[in-house]
Amino acid sequence: MALVDNIPVSEAQWREAYGLSPEREVPFTTLSGEEIKPLYTVRDLPAGAGGPEDPIGLPGQFPFTRGVYPSMYRGRLWTMRQFAGFGTAEETNARFRYLLDHGQTGLSTAFDMPSLMGHDSDHPRSLGEVGREGVAVDTVLDMETLFRGIPLDQVTVSMTINAPAAIMLAFYVVAAERQGVPTERLGGTIQTDILKEYIAQKEWCFPVDPAMRLVGDMIEWCSVHMPRWHPISISGYHIREAGSTAAQELAFTLKDGLTYVEQAVARGLDVDAFAPRLSFFFNAQIDFFEEIAKYRAARRIWAREMRDTFGAKEPRSWLMRFHCQTAGVSLTAQQPLNNIVRTAIEALAGVLGGTQSLHTNSFDEALALPTEEAVRIALRTQQIIAHETGVANTIDPLGGAYFVEALTDRMEELAYDYFRRIDELGGMVEAVKQGFPQREIADAAFELQQEIDAGTRIVVGVNSHTEGDDAQTSILRIDPSLERKQVERVRAAKADRDADAVERALVALKGAAASGQNLMPLLLDAARVHASEGEIVHALQQVWGDYRERPVF
């Protein structure tokens, strides 16, 4: 091949021609601000591509850039898992059955704010918040109602709760016992990712160190008793929603994950005993290729770190399996039907990035919780991608694309830069205490908002192509009487139980919290005698204290 300055003649000619062509006067950057070149060629492929240590490789093979399984969607499509929850357990149970009837293949539970913060529905701070953004669960009785008529040995269930995750898992295990389903048959995921709570989602109950210990207790207990359960879903979703860049989402999430692994190993667990049960949760934002590159880089980094840094021998320990959800923050209140298009593109990025399960947002979610119609369209969007577009016919159709591979490399490089900075601060727990990821995210969020305000970043319907009066769309209203109903339920539950047994369970729990004993068996005991979530959290707070963030902006 003829070369000019080490560049093929044909490419040199293209460069010259491109230089003479007009270029639109817009920043050619990703949503996260990464510069993008006008063209990528074979010379942008990663070093070693096609060699014995190929960084691209093949699906189901180290380093898993092209997917965690050899057959990917030709074997089985991703799980379509729509997140749902509102009102009391009864309303959410009805929505769950509706979703299962419409072809959804797994359940995902949203809890209300009081449940996420460890307050019972009858706590004064819960006023106005009960059942608003998710379902209210106060005792194991609510958990039983939530899954009534749903066979828990056949459906996998995801629960999005973190600070009180161990308590909710105890409620779930006891509810399943009462359905006659043994613990070891339960399949699903509980989020449990407390580090990202301090970083981004900001729903906490305890100071960082005891909160981390509770996570460790749960992972340890699940590694013995719940072989089909994912005790933690290490989540970048909320980090991204809080305004991070794609690289920050990638870096902070993986670093959180590595920190949980470090802790479990330090507790004496064999890495291969729990690592295959770790799972991840990422955002699917609107910058299509950047997102795909992010997922591919995540798989490669995780595989390398697990194999080489932690010495995991079991290939299943190297797999970064993930759920993804389209970006809530990309939805606009203006011209809301446009959100169907945004969600479809984001979902496609998740699929082309090799996700194991997917939630598609509903078009009306910048306005309120979604209506049933909007939820159905969101689910249909996934079904259209799966069955009509043909993208599931071949594995990793974008693998080897010059741009995608170069961007994957770039994402990986940016993540390792952050790993180094976090290590310099003394690790992720220390970095979180110092507010480092929190500040990085706030800065990124502010910069993006400035671009939108200045009009250099176009958001259709918001700062461009606006219409005077946006058509109103009907929204889901939460019936305020549901809060009263739930408050009555928890009061009734507290009145109708063995108060001495509850007291004994809570005293035993506090004793164990002060010692180093694993708390899971004590949480199960407390659940069985109908201690409420708020009572359990309060008991633990008496030993551990609570958490206050130093507000910075």
Add this chain to the structure above:
Amino acid sequence: MDTRIRVVVAKPGLDGHDRGAKIIARALRDAGMEVIYTGLHQTPEQIVETVIQEDADAVGLSILSGAHMTLVPRIMRLLAEQGIDDVVVTVGGTIPSEDVDELKALGVAEVFTPGASTETIVAFLRGAVGQRATA
């Protein structure tokens, strides 16, 4: 005398979505205002106390939990009980349009919903605080 506008940016309720509140706080500060950010999970009582202690000209309430129709009326009532009628109250968040009218009827000066630009909010506060000062 310092004539800078003093604004409390507050997060009532239990939701942890502080992206908007922090962006607004920074934009108001960059626009030359004195900004006091309360941090998360504040009760109405705590917010009103901060408004009084800080002698604020305005308070911006950021709520994305759907609890605005419980929390905002309580804050308005507490302010009234303290005899405070010259503080500009604004609300930001995912607020359905029917609720916007109800909030304004309670005395909320303006409600900013998703997509509102920081310039719009800065300009509104300057205007509203200026008007109250000359009223």
